Amino acid sequence: MENLIRVYCQNSASYVDVPLGTSLLELSKSVELKLNYTVLAAYVNNRIKELNYRIHAPISVRFIDISHPEGHRVYQRTITFLLQRVMAELYPEGEFHVRHSVGSGLYCEIEGKDGFTEPQCEQIEKAVREIAAQNIPIERKKEPTTDILAKLEAAGYPDKATLLRSRPKLYNNIYYMGQTVGYFFGALASSSGYIDNFAIVPYNEGFLVVLPDRTNPLYLGSVPKAEKMAGLFHQFHEWMDVVGVATVGELNSRIQQGDTSELIKIAEAVHGRQFSRIADRIYQANHERGAKVVLISGPSSSGKTTSAKRIGVQLRVLGLHPVLISLDDYFVNREDTPKDENGDYDYEALEALDLARLNDDLKRLIDGQSVEIPRYDFITGTRQWHEQPLKLDDRSVLIMEGIHALNPNLTPALEERLKFKVYLSCFTSVALDNTTRIQTTDNRLLRRITRDYRTRGNNAYDTIARWPSVRRGEERHIFPYQENADIMVNTSLFYELGVLRPIVEPILREIPDTVPEYGEAHRLLHFLDNFTPISTDEIPLDSVLREFVGGSSFKY
Numbered sequence: 001m002e003n004l005i006r007v008y009c010q011n012s013a014s015y016v017d018v019p020l021g022t023s024l025l026e027l028s029k030s031v032e033l034k035l036n037y038t039v040l041a042a043y044v045n046n047r048i049k050e051l052n053y054r055i056h057a058p059i060s061v062r063f064i065d066i067s068h069p070e071g072h073r074v075y076q077r078t079i080t081f082l083l084q085r086v087m088a089e090l091y092p093e094g095e096f097h098v099r100h101s102v103g104s105g106l107y108c109e110i111e112g113k114d115g116f117t118e119p120q121c122e123q124i125e126k127a128v129r130e131i132a133a134q135n136i137p138i139e140r141k142k143e144p145t146t147d148i149l150a151k152l153e154a155a156g157y158p159d160k161a162t163l164l165r166s167r168p169k170l171y172n173n174i175y176y177m178g179q180t181v182g183y184f185f186g187a188l189a190s191s192s193g194y195i196d197n198f199a200i201v202p203y204n205e206g207f208l209v210v211l212p213d214r215t216n217p218l219y220l221g222s223v224p225k226a227e228k229m230a231g232l233f234h235q236f237h238e239w240m241d242v243v244g245v246a247t248v249g250e251l252n253s254r255i256q257q258g259d260t261s262e263l264i265k266i267a268e269a270v271h272g273r274q275f276s277r278i279a280d281r282i283y284q285a286n287h288e289r290g291a292k293v294v295l296i297s298g299p300s301s302s303g304k305t306t307s308a309k310r311i312g313v314q315l316r317v318l319g320l321h322p323v324l325i326s327l328d329d330y331f332v333n334r335e336d337t338p339k340d341e342n343g344d345y346d347y348e349a350l351e352a353l354d355l356a357r358l359n360d361d362l363k364r365l366i367d368g369q370s371v372e373i374p375r376y377d378f379i380t381g382t383r384q385w386h387e388q389p390l391k392l393d394d395r396s397v398l399i400m401e402g403i404h405a406l407n408p409n410l411t412p413a414l415e416e417r418l419k420f421k422v423y424l425s426c427f428t429s430v431a432l433d434n435t436t437r438i439q440t441t442d443n444r445l446l447r448r449i450t451r452d453y454r455t456r457g458n459n460a461y462d463t464i465a466r467w468p469s470v471r472r473g474e475e476r477h478i479f480p481y482q483e484n485a486d487i488m489v490n491t492s493l494f495y496e497l498g499v500l501r502p503i504v505e506p507i508l509r510e511i512p513d514t515v516p517e518y519g520e521a522h523r524l525l526h527f528l529d530n531f532t533p534i535s536t537d538e539i540p541l542d543s544v545l546r547e548f549v550g551g552s553s554f555k556y
Contacts, residue, residue, distance in 0.1 A: 005055050010062040011035065018055060025051040025190055028063055037065035037217050040074045040194060041187045046518040050140060051190040062516075066217045069468075070187075070519070076106060078189040079128070079198060079209060080435050081138065083108065085180045086127040088156065098435045099206065100427060104213050104221030106437075109206035116207045124207065125200040131177075135193030139176045148174045151181050159433040162249030166256065167530060185436055185527065225483065232425065232488045239270070240429045245494060248432050252532040255498065264538050267493045271544060274489050275307070279314030281487055282420050286320065286397060289417040292366050293398045294322075297405035297481070298424030299474045301447040303491040303544040304401040307424055309554045310542060312399060321395045327402030327410075329374050330358045334381025348473040350404050359413035365392050366418065403473070406481040423485035430494040432530060441471065442527065443492055446500050451548040453507050455556075460507045464517045491544050498534035503549060 003020040011033040018027055028039045028051065042049055043062040048070055064071040080098055087096040087110070094110035101107070116124075145164055151174065152161045160183045164172060175182040177192060189195070199210040199220055213221040243266060245251040254263060285291035294311070298304050312322035330353045331337070340346040354374075361371050370391040375384045392398070404410045406421050426447075428438040445467055452458035482488070505528060511521040536549055546552035 006058050007055060008058075008060045009033075010060060020056060021054050023051065024049060024053050024055070024061065024063075027055065027061065033063050035063060035065045037067060038194065039063045040065055040071045040189055043516070043519050046513050046516055047522055048187050048519060050187045052137075052139065066212055067214055069214070070523070072104075072211075072214045074187050074189055075194070075211065077184050077186055078138070078192070079195050079211070080106070081175065081177055081180075081182045081184065081188060082128050082131050082192055082195055083124075083209065084182060084435055085131060085177065086124055088180075090124065090127065095434060097206075097431075098437055100437055101439070102203070102208055103224045104211050105223070106209040106211070107203060107206060108209060113206075115205050116202050118202060121200045121202055121207050125198075128195065128198070128200070132192050132195040135191050136178050137191050138188050140173050140188070141176065142171050142173050145169055145172045148172050148183070152183060155181050157183070157433070159247050159249060162253065163247065163433055163530065164249075166249045166252030166532065183433070185432060185530070186523065228423075228483055228485060228488050232427075232490055240494065243494075245430055247434065248430055248438075248530050251430055251494065251498075252530075255495075255532045255534065260495070260534055261538050263495050264534075267495055268540050268543055271310075271491070271493065275310045275314050278311050278422060278487055278489065279318055282311070282315060282397065283318045283320060285420045285486070291420045292392070292396070292418050293362060293400065293411070293414060294420045294422065295405035295411070296399065296401035296422045296424065297403060297478060297485075298491070299403075299426070299444060299478050300470050301444040301451065301548070302424040302426040303447075303547055304424055305556055306542075306544045306547040306552065306554060307422075307489065307491060308399050308401045310544075311422070313542075315397060319395060320397050321393060322397050322399050323390065323392065324399045324401075325373065327353060327358075327400055327404065329376045330354050331376045331383075333383060337381075348403060348477055350407060350409060350477070353404065353410070355410065359411060362398070362411065363413055365390065365398065366414075368392065403478050406484045407477065408481075408484070421485045421487075423482045423488045424491050425482075425488060426492045427490055428492050428494070428497070429490065438497075440492075442524065443497065446497070446504050446524065446528075447548045449507055450500055450504050454548075454550055459510055460504075460521060461511050461515065461517050464511070464520050467520075493543070493545055495534060496545050497528065498531045499536055499539065499545060499549060501528045501531050502533045503536075504528070 004017040005020055007016050007018055007027065009016060009031045012031045016031055024042050033039065041051060041064055044053065044059050066072055066075050084096060091110050094113055097109045097111060099107045099109055149161050149164055175184060175188060197212050201208050201210060208223060210220045210223060213219055240246040245254060282294055296304055296308050308324055312324060315322045332352060332354050337345045337347065338349045338351045346352060364371050370389045372389045373386050375386050377384050406423060426444050427440040428443045431437050449460050449463045452463050505525060508521040508525050511518050539545055541551060541553035
């Protein structure tokens with residue numbers, strides 16, 4: 001009698017009995033999934049698994065497609081594997097890098113190559129499509145790490161080998177696509193044939209792999225004009241190469257050699273120069289065009305509060321008088337707050353702010369008048385008032401930070417010459433290896449989990465559960481206006497994930513495996529396993545990182 005395993009499929013809300021050893025791919029074809037797009041992977045007991053995973057015990061399974069955040073990552077990793085093979089064939093002497101994301105796509109370069117022509121991009125795209133058309137199986141195997149190291153070195157991937165050596169384990173996973181080997185962090189599609197919608201176009205000094213839009217995967221994402229952000233990325237990638245810690249393997253090796261103190265000093269000195277440079281630009285704008293209002297925006301956990309305070313310190317050095325005002329204090333009363341599609345108060349909507357009052361106060365302050373500034377009471381949801389009115393002098397500069405700061409509709413009453421706009425990014429300039437970038441959203445999410453647990457009593461479950469809503473707000477209210485900035489700043493510190501690891505790991509482990517959020521917690525724990533832990537002892541008290549791990553010399 002055939003051994004049968006009972007499986008619960010969440011997509012169809014049904015139980016099904018399958019033979020022992022059935023693959024997830026086979027299971028997906030036997031149940032009604034009600035997914036809009038091709039299945040790419042599945043959560044098995046809330047852990048992500050590839051479709052060639054075989055069932056040997058009762059499980060609960062939830063299949064996902066490209067519209068799911070992890071499904072989109074599966075697609076990205078898989079096309080990276082195909083690109084890795086193509087670039088090794090077309091440019092065997094060049095070192096292939098996946099640098100960072102641009103919209104929903106991936107920006108790639110060949111070390112030392114100055115740009116790609118349209119015919120060259122067409123050649124790369126054609127080669128990738130040919131591999132996809134062959135529908136080559138992609139298999140993951142667990143092998144002795146010594147064997148994997150030898151294969152990675154032979155294939156020309158010393159960066160991946162360096163990472164493996166820096167986190168010793170007896171066994172690791174390696175991927176095969178025919179004779180091509182790869183090392184990736186997270187699930188891949190079960191064959192090359194799943195890559196069916198993409199384009200490759202020239203972009204800056206490399207090329208852009210344009211991928212399907214996650215919210216509407218039938219269409220490719222747009223190619224945003226992000227010259228300022230691209231310049232910031234390029235600047236930091238070059239700098240990381242000079243410092244010699246462009247990858248996590250290199251960073252771990254330096255830490256294990258005892259260079260942690262020096263690396264922290266270098267990273268913090270770079271931050272100090274950035275804030276000093278911003279203050280110089282503001283001072284110049286103040287004297288040349290009368291700029292009096294500094295607007296600071298950035299996504300969640302990009303370090304807006306500490307950055308505003310550090311910019312303020314630098315402005316004092318230059319003889320200006322910074323005055324910090326929070327946009328949150330201009331919230332309308334809770335009962336007047338707009339609601340979202342679910343009927344919940346939408347505090348991220350621009351209309352949640354009293355724009356008329358804000359613009360009137362700003363105009364009066366700039367005109368030299370004394371103004372009573374509101375203070376929002378988050379407990380009662382009502383407006384209060386500061387005891388002392390505010391009045392600016394000739395050397396005063398207002399600093400306001402918030403998600404809408406770069407939206408022109410926030411301050412339409414102010415002349416553009418009066419504004420100086422700062423955008424804070426938090427992209428991790430160190431990469432896991434040459435083809436595996438670290439997502440800026442992961443860096444920020446880990447920061448937020450750490451801070452919210454410490455200061456707000458929120459557990460990791462709550463923070464992870466709210467994160468998709470936070471991300472939707474960023475896509476709607478922040479990212480469309482980032483190129484409006486006069487200057488952009490990267491607030492990430494290349495050593496910080498080593499600091500966050502020992503703090504956030506026990507917080508993540510509190511999430512039980514019975515909830516869907518466990519899948520994200522498990523992924524983050526697996527990701528953090530790549531970093532050598534670092535103590536907080538030598539982190540300066542004014543560091544942006546102190547906003548999240550505690551011990552800051554600033555008051556929040």
